[in-house]
Amino acid sequence: MPLIELEQVTRLYRSGDTEFAALRAVDLAVEAGEFVAITGSSGSGKSTMMNILGCLDTPSSGHYRLDGRDVARLSRVELAAVRNRTIGFVFQSFNLLPRTSAAENVELPLIYARVPPAERRRRALDALERVGLAQRSSHQPSQLSGGQQQRVAIARALVTRPPLILADEPTGNLDSATSLDIMTLLAGLRASGITIVFVTHEPDIAAFAARRLTMRDGVIVDDRRQAAPPAAAATTHGASA
Amino acid sequence: MISPTETLWLALRALRRNTLRSGLTALGIIIGVAAVICMVSIGEGAKSRIRTQIEATGTNVVLLFSGSSSSGGMRGGMGSQPTITWEDVRAIQAELPAVRAAAPLSRTSTQAISETSTWTTTVYGTTPEYFTIRNWAIERGSGLTASDQAGAAKNAVIGWTVADKLFGSGVDPVGQVIRIRNAPYNVVGVLAKKGQGGMGEDQDDAIFVPVSAFQARIQGGLSQFVRGPVYVSAVSTEAIEPARAQIASLLRERHRLGPDQEDDFSTVSMAEMTGTLTSATQTLTTLLASIAFVSLLVGGIGVMNIMLVSVTERTHEIGIRMAVGAQPGDILAQFLIEALTLAAIGGAIGVLLGIGVGQLLASRFGWSLAVRTDIVAIALLVSAGVGVLFGLYPARKASRLDPIEALRYE
Structure with missing residues (x-):
């Protein structure tokens, strides 16, 4: 059974009298443990796709089965629970809470998972160690570099031990050397069995993935498997746990 | 929904992050509650003082006046004749x-x-x-x-x-x-x-x-x-x-x-005079207290205003929280408890300030002060109620945000 299964998913946006289809009858299946890149120019529907995969948005029609469960018609409360337990998010702009320490940022999903404070702290520190930032747990985002902030965000995505991590342009705000570090980290996570789907428009970042989808005008126009580059294949520093 | 203590903790942290604004917002509540406590305490003090003074006039005293006279259709008052x-x-x-x-x-x-x-x-x-x-x-x-x-x-x-x-x-x-x-x-x-x-x-x-x-x-x-x-x-x-x-x-x-x-005479007991005077004082106290309650209401509107600003300002934060799994109820509770905490802390400070100012006025002008615990409790409850009432709308607004829109908001 695929972890992600989209069946004829369409997402319509309405503004006034005009209707615009950001996704048109998309079918997609992603097996557990896959490492998938979604590419495409802006306006191709990849962000809408990520929002739907991330249960931040629901399809106008069609079915979305996540881990065997149709989430297309879930209520806001149920969607929040799915986001909390099944999905870890990594964003282009990191989206950390300002004036809040790295450890507290990582703890955030656990608060909403009703994990008691002591265990929460322990798991947050574990997650920070996994991304190589154990020494910075008390730093606030403003005291961290972009790459470090993205590592904190990855730790936050990992901390609930979700089967799926969704990353929307995770390297979009980083220089190329740091981008490679972050992708290496994600590739390492994939090695530990987590399914990763990420959006990028940079070919060398997309090259890290084992499967590459290309979107245009709300449909998937290309879906190919590719050999992972040597840099990603090697299990590297701080990423394995 | 996450536990109340957890939510309280979140609220305190959020308030501490913007100490000056939280303080100014609480000020409305502080002044309102302090005014209520101060007015009522002074009023009560005046009442109990009148009572003791009249009692000091002599207990069991009855005053006897020469009576009202009526002559040629003219009626004189008590003691006129x-x-x-x-x-x-x-x-x-x-x-x-x-x-x-x-x-x-x-x-x-x-x-x-x-x-x-x-x-x-x-x-x-x-x-x-x-x-x-x-x-x-x-x-x-x-x-x-x-x-x-x-x-x-x-x-x-x-x-x-x-x-x-x-x-x-x-x-x-x-x-x-x-x-x-x-x-x-x-x-x-x-x-x-x-x-x-x-x-x-x-x-x-x-x-x-x-x-x-x-x-x-x-x-x-x-x-x-x-x-x-x-x-x-x-x-x-x-x-x-x-x-x-x-x-x-x-x-x-x-x-x-x-x-x-x-x-052709009349009598009045001190008890009757006490009653008249204390009821006059009571009227004044009620009047002052109701004015003070209006200022508490204004303080509450201040809380709502600031909470609305806070919700708008923290839209992005709300988006992040929703993305990592906060349910609408969690967001509602967070903002509601924030407003409630603001009002309750304001109320507590207001009670202390009210008693303090009351004591200062009392000692300066030689009034007496009687702090009524029931009024203190009512003022605290009202300020907490104001927090809930005026926090509800902003909190609901926050909880109904669309996560995608909220995340995009900068």
């Missing part, structure tokens, strides 16, 4: 079982002159029983006696203020002479300090002379009638009403009033 005679007073004291003592009190405002100074004060003519009725002790020297009364002796007992104004602090007034309306009076005693009366007057600003001397030399009039009220004390609190009834039937009989004639 002297109807009570010396014999009446004597009979009330001697014949009625519920009465312990009765004393007339005539008064006039006039100048008193000592060798060194002049002072305008109130001169009272009364009998020795008056001081018993009012539980008023002699501090120095001696009081007026029955023989002073019988002989219309030119002896005087003076209050503390008069002693101070006429003789200064260094001189013993006993044995000194004061002149009232060109007649010399020997000061035989100084009364103990009594302080402010129920109407705010200085009770120690008084000179007492035998009523016989008063009528002969200070203020004339028909000699068989008593001018001014008669102070009557009942033998106990329970005897107050019986005493009034006995006085009424005795005087009706003595004045030969037929069954269809109205009383």
Whole structure:
């Protein structure tokens, strides 16, 4: 059974009298443990796709089965629970809470998972160690570099031990050397069995993935498997746990 | 929903992140609650003070006034026509079982002159029983006696203020002479300090002379009638009403009033006067407290305003929280508890401030203060209620944000 299964998913946006289809009858299946890149120019529907995969948005029609469960018609409360337990998010702009320490940022999903404070702290520190930032747990985002902030965000995505991590342009705000570090980290996570789907428009970042989808005008126009580059294949520093 | 303590913790952290704004917002609530507490405490203090002062006037006291007269279609008020005679007073004291003592009190405002100074004060003519009725002790020297009364002796007992104004602090007034309306009076005693009366007057600003001397030399009039009220004390609190009834039937009989004639006198008990005065104070207190509650309401609107700003400002944060799994109820609770915490902390500070300011005013102006715990509790509850009420709308607004829109918001 695929972890992600989209069946004829369409997402319509309405503004006034005009209707615009950001996704048109998309079918997609992603097996557990896959490492998938979604590419495409802006306006191709990849962000809408990520929002739907991330249960931040629901399809106008069609079915979305996540881990065997149709989430297309879930209520806001149920969607929040799915986001909390099944999905870890990594964003282009990191989206950390300002004036809040790295450890507290990582703890955030656990608060909403009703994990008691002591265990929460322990798991947050574990997650920070996994991304190589154990020494910075008390730093606030403003005291961290972009790459470090993205590592904190990855730790936050990992901390609930979700089967799926969704990353929307995770390297979009980083220089190329740091981008490679972050992708290496994600590739390492994939090695530990987590399914990763990420959006990028940079070919060398997309090259890290084992499967590459290309979107245009709300449909998937290309879906190919590719050999992972040597840099990603090697299990590297701080990423394995 | 996450646990309340967890939510409280989140709220405190959020408030601490913007200390100045939280403080200013809480200020509205602080001032509102402080105003309520301060007003009510001062009002209560005034009420209990009036009560103790009236009680200090003498317990079980009934005032007897000469009656309302009606002549030629004109009705005069209470005391407009002297109807009570010396014999009446004597009979009330001697014949009625519920009465312990009765004393007339005539008064006039006039100048008193000592060798060194002049002072305008109130001169009272009364009998020795008056001081018993009012539980008023002699501090120095001696009081007026029955023989002073019988002989219309030119002896005087003076209050503390008069002693101070006429003789200064260094001189013993006993044995000194004061002149009232060109007649010399020997000061035989100084009364103990009594302080402010129920109407705010200085009770120690008084000179007492035998009523016989008063009528002969200070203020004339028909000699068989008593001018001014008669102070009557009942033998106990329970005897107050019986005493009034006995006085009424005795005087009706003595004045030969037929069954269809109205009383030509009237009585009022101190309890009644206490009631009137305290209810007047109560009205004022209620008025002030309701104004204070309006300011609390304004404070609440301030909380709503700031919470709305806060929700808009933290839209992105709300988006992040929703993305990592916060449910709408979690967001609602967070903002609601934030507003509630703001209001409750404001309320607590307001209570302390209100009591503090009340105490300051009380000590500065010589008022008394009575902090009512029920009012403190109500003020705290109202401020918390204000927090919930005015926090609800912003909190609902936050919880209904679309996560995608919220995440995009910068």
